[in-house]
Amino acid sequence: MNAILILGGTGEGRELAALLHHAGIEVITSLAGRVAQPRLPVGAVRIGGFGQYAGGDGVRGLTDWLRENGVRAVVDATHPFAATITGHAAEATGRAGVALLRLRRPTWDPADFPGGDRWHRVATIDAAAHCVSRLTHAGRRRVLLTTGRQDASAFAGIDTASFLIRVVDAPTGPLPPHHQILRSRGPYDADSERHLLTENRIDVLVTKNSGGALTRAKLDVAGPLGIDVVMVDRPAEPPIETVVDTAADAFTWCAEVVR
Incomplete structure (x- = not known):
């Protein structure tokens, strides 16, 4: 062969x-x-x-x-x-x-995005959950979580925020007490992402540094909207x-x- x-x-x-x-x-x-x-x-x-x-x-x-x-x-x-x-x-x-x-x-580089100075870069999903907990205690209470269904359980202990969890397939593990599941698959464009973030009054976006064009639109619009981005670095x-x-x-x- x-x-x-x-x-x-x-x-x-x-x-x-x-x-x-x-x-x-x-x-x-x-x-x-x-x-x-x-x-x-x-x-x-x-x-x-x-x-x-x-x-x-x-x-x-x-x-x-x-x-x-x-x-x-x-x-x-x-x-x-x-x-x-x-x-x-x-x-x-x-x-x-x-x-x-x-x-x-x-990888995505914060210097390439408006509002890149609002990125909080972390090494792991657990570190991302800790960062979200800190931000929500400071008043950032509405979170868009886009790290995938297998990682959603890391945020299950956070009761100070309301989570919109966007996934392809529904998570099966424990979830935060205040959450909504949005089943969706990219690619996404800037207009639809801007509408999603504003309609849900999102304060914090949590994502992984996947790179590429398929899902970058959320980062293009998050900065101008004043949204904090918790970015998980690649392993x-x-x-x-x-x-x-x-x-x-x-x-x-x-x-x-x-x-």
């Missing part, structure tokens, strides 16, 4: 899969399966983690899968906060002797030799690998 395996789940991953498919390069996209109805890319798709092949050991499972399926190269196009699979990909491709590319969108990733930030550059690399 001369296939490219994309570890996907992002817009960049879907864009790359389309470029490879239309160029006649065999492509398989692997999705973690955390979203009930994911946006599927073109080409072959597998859903679920690799640990099922090795008793829960994701690295060994991915290594075995790469060897058994004769994959030529792997493109890690997972979300910037999917640190576990990025670490597994780096280790598994090294064991299997398979080329690895990291497709990672650039550290293992050193990877080749990193690009566009699907076009990833396609060029893939084409060279399979040539």
Whole structure:
């Protein structure tokens, strides 16, 4: 097999899969399966983690899968906060002797946004919850939470604020006593985000530094509205030799690998 395996789940991953498919390069996209109805890319798709092949050991499972399926190269196009699979990909491709590319969108920089001086940068979700608690005690009482359903429970102990929790799939863990769930999927534009923030009188926006254009509109409008932004920094990733930030550059690399 001369296939490219994309570890996907992002817009960049879907864009790359389309470029490879239309160029006649065999492509398989692997999705973690955390979203009930994911946006599927073109080409072959597998859903679920690799640990099922090795008793829960994701690295060994991915290594075995790469060897058994004769994959030529792997493109890690997972979300910037999917640190576990990025670490597994780096280790598994090294064991299997398979080329690895990291497709990672650039981070958002507060200097590029109006009101960027109102950003409160934190290292973890727990630190974000602590920051929100401090801000709400200072009178910032209405919070838009956009960190994803798996992180909403970190804010469950905050009873001094009212949360609007925007998610694709509903959270399953404990939630703040005062909350409303908004099920929605991007992309979002500035007009709709401005309406959402003003209509709900939002004081604080909590988000992760995902980067990219899909969800940046909320940051474009938050500053001029005087909204504090609690921004969770990305987790550290293992050193990877080749990193690009566009699907076009990833396609060029893939084409060279399979040539």
